[in-house]
Amino acid sequence: MTRRTAAFGAVVVLVTAGMTAYALSAIAENDRRTSQATDATTTSLAQVEEGPRILFQHTGRDADYGHVGAVALADPGGARALTDLSCDRVYAQAKSVSCLTTERGVVSRYRATDLTTSTPGTEWREVDGIDLPGLPSRTRISPDGKLVSSTVFVNGDSYMVSGFSTRTVVRRIGGASYGDLEKFELVVDGRRVSPVDRNIWGVTFADDDRTFYATVATGGRTYLARGDLSARSLTTIADHVECPSLSPDGTRIAFKEAVEDGTRWAPAVLDLATGRRTVLAGETHSIDDQIEWLDDDTVLYGLEREDEPVSDVWSLDTSASAKPRVLISEAASPAVLR
């Protein structure tokens, strides 16, 4: 054996040992975590479903990680009910729940499932669903629980072409699909256009089962667009808006706005009647969630902790200098069910 071969052998042994040791410790940590019961105080779903509640994704590093949970709106920091339903993204309105999932594999499969929570405390029942063409990103349900939207990332061409693309679909639960929103007529700044590079994501529904708002990106800019399901059209009404969320009274849009050269997203609120914007500067972290309204003056969003891979749901008053606070710890994807 030459010295060269010996040196190479040493490198192989070192690298292989390093990789194996890391993987084994990760497996041990994973197994410890997934067999451990949650630290949070828990209660039964029947208890929580009696009144107004907040649905969310549990993010505690334990056996219930990723499962959908619920807390009473009156006591969000209190006991939580945990279900067996596991989702990447979850949202609920009225009696409908939308759950986007990834079935990981050499070829991952993605699915949107619609469930109903009709009788308090009983198992949620699957009522509808579709296969998704990519990675789950956003989902929203209309206030009456009849319409559902889902946004996914569509993977591009692995050989050459830049692949960033979203696909957003709106469906009537248990009924027909309105299809891909990119196929809707698009009016940007008053002109009808059909750009190749358009991407649409982050839908929020008004309460008339027809009007919705969404982000439209084209030509390197993002716009807030008002959509009309009957006319199959999207019309931009403001720019520099991402992931809109309509307030319960329908007068304001909460969204995230790129600041500091697009490396941070700040929460902001737009008054639809006056066009006045308020950046909620009290939150200094980057928000990458579709904001949810707790009530007409308070917004909610999930935010990952800096030191560990656990999210918490924060609440923030919509005045410019309000300070955020943790509303539900170990939680993400909040949805308020009144």
Add this chain to the structure above:
Amino acid sequence: MYLSLSDRPTTSAGPQRTGGRVSRTVITLGIVSMLTDISSESVSAILPLYLTAVVGLSPVAYGLIDGLYQGVSSLVRIAAGWAADRTDRPQPVALAGYAMSAVARLGLIFAGGFGTISAAISLDRVGKGVRTAPRDAMIAATSDPARLGRSFGVHRALDTIGATLGPLLAFVILWRIADGYDTVLVVSLGFAVLGVATMAFFVPFRTGAVRRDVRRAGPRRTPRAKMRWRAALTPGLTRVTAVSGVLALLTVGDGFVYLALLETGGFAAQWFPVLYVGTNLAYLALAVPMGRLADRVGRVKVLVLGHLPLAAAYLCAASGSGALWTTCAAVLLLGVFYAATDGTLAAVAGRLVPETVRATGIATAQTAVALARLVAATGFGLLWYAVGPRVAMLAVCVVLVAAIPAGLAVLRRFLGSERSGAEIATEVHP
């Protein structure tokens, strides 16, 4: 004086006419590519999930990073080829490229924000751009010229094995460890380091260097004539690059073919990624047979006619029959196209220039094709929206079928199997 007028290998890697076997250096370079591809493709497989789910990037930021991932490598390729020729040492240049990607993996493990992740991914792609042409030049330099196509076929087959194993490895890790992204990144770094080590230990520093008889005359190297990029632009290379570039303008990108198949209802959306895997497997299975075929009937011929299966794939996508067999046929035909053209382009380009500028010549042809494909993708996107997928596919198919005989006519002088290299060199510098 530096021309090789015969087909005898004139490299310092030694006489490697070992019967019908592919040279050891080609196998070693193939293993290096395999290890590196296991590393890069395992990361590619998890990158969208990792960036959006764990790092928490929004769609736009993810899109920017994805663009970087695709675009950066073309830019540095010619520069690296030129550096390899200029120093007369492709090995250290290629090694530097592999090392950059390994460092980028390390960076990705510690990166947490948009800036650091972009930097790590750019470095990885720069590394890919740096290593490709010098590596192909070494394959050309250490191969029996009569079996060049097969050498490239063997290399690309090993490379594709890595590209297939990488995602599989990532899947196994994520299946066992729910949030095992860190483990995927660490294992990926390990494979990258093994690739660099294999390269450093088993591909000699002098591989691919041009041996000059003058060197034996004295202890010191004779100063070389100043190397110019123009030396690589022989009429042969210019023509092959032009023809390949024009054909690449008619290459719409696999994604569009798959999307057209999807729109005509040939399969359910969740099977979309399987098409990439299928194309890869077809490429893997056919790389060596296609290389051998190229050696026998002529590499230039295979390079140009290799676009016929591509045209046939477009026809399948445009047919709109929605039948399963058209989908399978399209995937297979794309694999045939890559097997017939990818390694063959490097093999042809490497033989059409004097060996002192081989890496530059290969890089020039590869960059032209890569840039033409980027243009093609954008243009085809517009066509798609203007006339719809089926008409657009059919239009490109018709133009491509017309362009193939034109390409053959332009390159008719180079269609013989074994004549190209020596003939062109003689023609340029009689």
